[in-house]
Amino acid sequence: MTEPDQSIGRKILSFFIKDEDPNAAPATGSPAGPATNAAPRPAPGTQAPPGPATSAGPSKATGTATVPPGTIDTKFAEHFANVLAKNNPPGPDYFEFRETLRGLNAIGLPEDKQFQAAWASFKALGGPTDVSTLTNTANQYLAALNKDREGFSKSVEAALSERVGGLQNEEKRLQTENEALAKQILEIQQRINANTDRLRAISGEIDEQSAKINQNQQNYEATFAHFTDQIKNDIARMAQYLK
Known part of the structure; x- marks a missing residue:
């Protein structure tokens, strides 16, 4: 935008948004009349975000909001003023009339009288009579x-598709991954439970098998002693009786 256009944009902005006290609350709601809405300003010590890139078309729907939702936003107010400045034709028109009307706002006339007086002044300054x-x-x-x-x-749609859509895809991916991990955890827990049950069974089997083996060993030794004792006795008797 050229410097003259910027000047027109600032002028147009003043028709719709008037400066307010920096400590006042931001204006909300729809406009109530000419030059009665105040543009919200950042709190002292903070920096307002840059305005929309009017030279590149409509402002982007992304970025960090610094004013409450549904509040008149300074950067958008400036953006709209610049859009209107770009479309301002040569010669007096609606905006020159609105400027005249704005000047009568503080006089205290009824609204119909304000419009009639503004219309008379507009025509007197060389504006169209129609x-x-x-x-x-x-x-x-x-x-x-x-x-x-x-x-x-x-x-806005592009931003939602790019950012929100991307986050939704990531959300689905993580949910699917968590479900798979949860399934693996369940399978692992089932294996742990099965192994624990088997360990308990093995402990009993060890005691049972150990007892059987020890009993067999004792029976073996007793039977061995029985046989060997008989043979030894026979040897002794043969030595005694068979000479």
């Missing part, structure tokens, strides 16, 4: 803002 000029140009500015909103909505 009211349709005001409504037509105002509708052109609405069309420009709506076009910008369409672009912004597309950037």
Whole structure:
């Protein structure tokens, strides 16, 4: 945007957003009338985020929000003012009328008188005498803002698809991985339980087999002693009786 365009943008911004006390709460809700909405400012000691990149089309729908949801945001207010400045045709039109109307805001006239006085002043300053000029140009500015909103909505969808979609894919992947790990843990636990049961059974079997083996060994020794004792006795008797 050229310097003259920036100047127009700042001027247009002042028609819709007026400066407020830095310590005041940010304005919320829909506009209530000409130049009555205040732009929210960052708290003292903080830095406001940069405004939308108006030279590259509608502002991106990404970034860290610094104002509550549903609040008039300074960076977007500046962005809209610049959009309108780009679409400001030569010569007096709706915005010059609004500037005149804004100047009458503090006088205290009823709203209808303000509009009538602004219209008279607008014509006296060389503006068109046909009211349709005001409504037509105002509708052109609405069309420009709506076009910008369409672009912004597309950037929102793209941001959701890229960032939220990516996070959702990661979420699904991690859930699937956790389910697989949980299944493995269950299988491992089942194997541990089976091994524990087998260990208990083995302990009993060891005692049983040890007792059987010890009994067999004792029976073997007793039987061995029985046979050997008989043979030894026979040898002794043969030596005694067979001479």
